[in-house]
Amino acid sequence: MGWLSMSSSKHSRGFKGVLQEVLSYKSAVLGVLILVFLIVLSIYTIVTIPLPEAINAWRSSEMWTKNPRNAQPEWIEVFIGKRLPRTITVSLANAEVSRRLLGDGRIAASWVAYFNYDYDDFPSELIVFFNSSYSEKPVVDIYWLRPDGEEFLVKKHTLRRPDDRLYLSNDLGLELRLSGLFESKVGGKPNFMVTVEKGLFAEYSLDPRVLKGRYGIRFETILNENDVFDAELVVYGSVYGLAGTDHLRRPLIIGLLWGTPIAMSFGLTTAILTTVLNLIIGTVSGWYLGKVDTVIQRIVEINAILPFLPILILLTTFYKIDLVVILVSVIVLNIFSLGIKGTRILVMQIKSYPYIEAAQAYGASNGRLILFYVIPKILPPVVPGMISAVPGFVFLEAGLSYLGLGDPFLPTWGKIISDAQSNGAFYKGLYYWVLEPAFMLILTAIAFALIGMALEKIVNPKLKEL
Amino acid sequence: MSSDGKLLELEDLKKWFEIRRGFLSSKVYYVKAVDGVTFSLDEGKAVSLVGESGSGKTTLGKTIIRLYEPNGGRILFQGKDVTHIKANDLKWYRRMTGLVQQDPFGAFASHFTIFRSLEEPLLIHNAVESKEKRAERVFKVLEEVRLTPVEDFAYKYPHMLSGGQLQRVAIARAIILEPKLIIADEPVSMLDASVRIEILTLLRRLQERLRLSVIYITHDLATTRFFSEWALIMYAGHVMEKASTQEVLRNPLHPYTKALLTATPDPNPENRNRFKEVPPGEPPALVNPPICCRFSPRCPLAFDKCFKEEPPEFEATSGHWVKCWLYERS
Missing domain, CATH: 2.60.120 (Jelly Rolls)
Structure with a gap:
């Protein structure tokens, strides 16, 4: 209930105002900087190495015969001193x-x-x-x-x-x-x-x-x-470029660069779509109650106990694995997530507010009530949640790639880690092979987490005291 | 059907709420919140609905403007049966009626400006064609409720206004569609004593000027005198007494009305130590209430018949109706 009343003053500020307030947190400034860096990197990657070229390069072994195998990045000299x-x-x-x-x-x-x-x-x-x-x-x-x-x-x-x-x-x-x-x-x-x-x-x-x-x-x-x-x-040689090479002499920089737009788009798309769909379903469930609510709630409960990974493995054996299939299945499996329950409770609470009754008395339709009266009220906690959910989905994609459930054509961070693991990177002391994609993953996670946390503080001022 | 000057007629109106209990909701109980209410209201007149908490007065108000669908009886509005109307007819009825709620702080969406809150009814009913005319209308009603200068208030958010100011906005919202009937559900009970009279004066003045009919729901008999031509005393879902306000206050007939008047605070300090005789007990539970006079368990004058049969409404004197066996004319 607290944020429902306290967040009221935030609506007057608009996007610019929210951005200004976000930037009043130093941690959020860092988050925004990292995010901007990642976005610029993504755009640079897409422009300089078009996707077909990247896929081709990543899958070709002929192209890289004159590269050293498992070469460390050049900057490693700084630490070795040779x-x-x-x-x-x-x-x-x-x-x-x-x-x-x-x-x-x-x-x-x-x-x-x-x-x-x-x-x-x-x-x-x-x-x-x-x-x-x-x-x-x-x-x-x-x-x-x-x-x-x-x-x-x-x-x-x-x-x-x-x-x-x-x-x-x-x-x-x-x-x-x-x-x-x-x-x-x-x-x-x-x-x-x-x-x-x-x-x-x-x-x-x-x-x-x-x-x-x-x-x-x-x-x-x-x-x-x-x-x-x-x-x-x-x-x-024994060093190569900014990121080194892998066991197939491929420059890791291609994978690291292309991993950025893939991870960002995967994470953002899934986070936004699942959050929006959850929001809509939860609102419908809490607003109409009755049979609709019963059906939705039972689906949510069943969905909550479904084993996510085995289903995904099953799906990938039936369908050609590519990023879109994974994206769609991850979204479908997350449409009826447990978050719906929270939304539903909020909507039920808001539904009982006098202003809803007043709006009904002057003839507002259900659609209008949901869209203009209920959803703006529950958005404040949803938006930071959505931002904070992005790293989860980025990790999920990496995890799936690591398990061999990723898109086999696309160079992604998860795939690089998977390659490193299956070629004994740690055993051979090739730490850069794992650490570089891991660093990118962590960077992405930190960016979204910092921004999400700042937004959360704005939405729920009680957290400021913590 | 239409009778002259009658805006609203209620015929044996019932609103029962269903409660399901037991295995697989096999048992059905009803909370008989409004159980057979009959009265009519002339155009441009005000009626007070008086009763204690749980007497069904708010439910009756909400049923009249069709926030609840009645379970029985009829509502006639301008001679038209609006008891079970749907869709476009209901939308028309919504335009003809307005609501002022008890809690001014909860009555507005906190993310809308005052302007937007007032604009919403106009948008929904497409009442005014152009944006400029909508703004004109909004400013006009704000002026009507004396929130001037209007520009200062229009673009504020609800939390920036005081309770009294918000209640003025609520009244503005209720009249912006130029309705014929306003339900004012305890409009001043949450306000500071200092602004109550202002709000009531405003409402009364608007009612007279715009020839509105107002149903004023209250638990405070003292304000009814000031406000309304007619008064209905409600108890446990029944109308116990109805007459002109003057008549009810000067010459209460029903034992419940008498008790209610006794309970009203007396401003004379000389009476401060006088013991007030008020019937003990609580109003009955409304889940499957007994079929008899509902006040009988607390009534000091109750006799055998009161515990057996529900009394009909007797016209004790001309225009003064009482639902009490004491006034049966044999």
């Missing part, structure tokens, strides 16, 4: 080429390409991408040129197809050879396991230290007259 390697692509475009005509019309050719490596950590992976055309499968000798002037044959490779790929990191034979080389240079067993990356990039010492400087790679092969040879060495 310069972590970025990905370096060494192409033959600027290579020193030398060709020698052999007697039988074939050409012996060699390319040397240099690159600087001055990071404090070893690269995560090395792959050579070939791109050539030939009449006869060429044999390619790959030499490694270290900054200390040493040079050795890395691999003798016969191209299997024109766009062959040579996964140097996975080459066990190479690893063994490098390990042997290392032992002979150092004169003992080093204190670390000599992987391909370390074998190629480490100083010759017992401890793993990166040898910084100018590296080179040389390709030597014998080609036929019309053969074309091109290759590219990708030295994968």
